[in-house]
Amino acid sequence: MSDAANSEASGEIVIEFRGAGYHLPDGQALLSNISFTARRGETLVLLGRSGAGKTTALRLINRLADPSEGEVLIEGRKTVEWDPIALRRHIGYVIQETGLFPHYTVEKNVSLVPRLAGWPELRVRTRAQELLALVGLDPGIFLKRYPHELSGGQRQRVGVARALAADPPILLMDEPFGALDPLTRAEIRAEFQALQKRLRKTIVVVTHDTSEALLLGTRIALLEAGDLKGLYSPREFLHSNEPAAAAYAAQLHTLEEFERER
């Protein structure tokens, strides 16, 4: 872990892992002794292969799981001291398969959380339109559609809109662009970057895609088999000599070489 990576973001600490770990009931450790912080407005990428513990780390943040060792603090308070419902409403969550409710229209999907939070009807409706526009979908066309009437990319956008609905200060994204074709993915990724510039949320993104990590992250946390191998700025990550990070960087270099030779 380098100091440069830590000093890059200057806002207050929003998410903090203090030696946090998670074990299955049978004792198998999915995550062990993880420590890192994420500051306001930064996009922290959790990078690693499948089974590295990335999703588990996300689930510790919104209390879908409680740490079996150490602790996780959100805005200075341990997650176990938060009311889980209040904590989750405070955090937007975008999951891999989007998890849109198939029986709800886009509008109902997007406005469920504000509605549960007791927003007045008019504000809920305006918010739904705002959100769709925000993620680049025409509200006039899409509000009344059902998830099965959308393309993968559109579903993903709705997933993001839903997570942003109640304007949570923290956003968790689990392989948010994983199921998309490369072109759509690049497109949505770019839009997401523009969106983040405007919204300044604290975002934790899980991915196994190196270029995605480099593009989206202000910092990259490399996870391997439940261990945190290091925290890097994108630049440090690319030029790191540490074997774990170098392996990812080498994969990118191979791509570059391939392109050069052609």
Place this chain on the structure above:
Amino acid sequence: MNLTQFFSQHASEILQATLEHVWLVGATMLLAVAIGVPLGIIVARKPWLSKPILGSANVAETIPSLALLGFLLPVPWLGDRADRLTITALTLYALLPIIRNTAAGISGVDPAVREAARGMGLTGRQILFQVELPLSISTILAGVRVATVLTIGIATIAAAVGAGGLGEFIFRGLAMVNDQLILAGAIPAAILALGADFILSIMERVMRPAR
């Protein structure tokens, strides 16, 4: 006397018996849904309770209906009135398909959808009522449909303990070796069963969430 004449002559009696039958089946189904759906939810949520619940419902299903009525007859409050007794017995039969389908429907909800609901901060109750039940409603209705058709058939036995219904004609017809009397009970019962099946299958289709 042919069948049509017989039916038109006894129209009011047949109608009366049909209404009794509908009341027995209707009360049974309300009770069976009120008990079966919550039990199905428990089966889906608490795997360790699923064996005892499904096991008991299975056992109830295997007891011959006439014998079940006999067993329940000495039970204090139940045995006092024939319709009470019948509705209890019928409910026991109707439970299994309802419990099973409710459990199947709820367990069949896409885990990603449930995870998203939890992650969004829905409470357990909200997940159940806003997500799980709406998504499994058509599966639950399929169970209700099977149970209803089954109950309409078995309810003819109710006449044996004097609870009325279309079974009256069938029992009388058997005793008097009169085919027309038997048919006066059997045909309306069959029509009821087909009608219930038709209506519930339409409801099932309408309620099925789009995918």
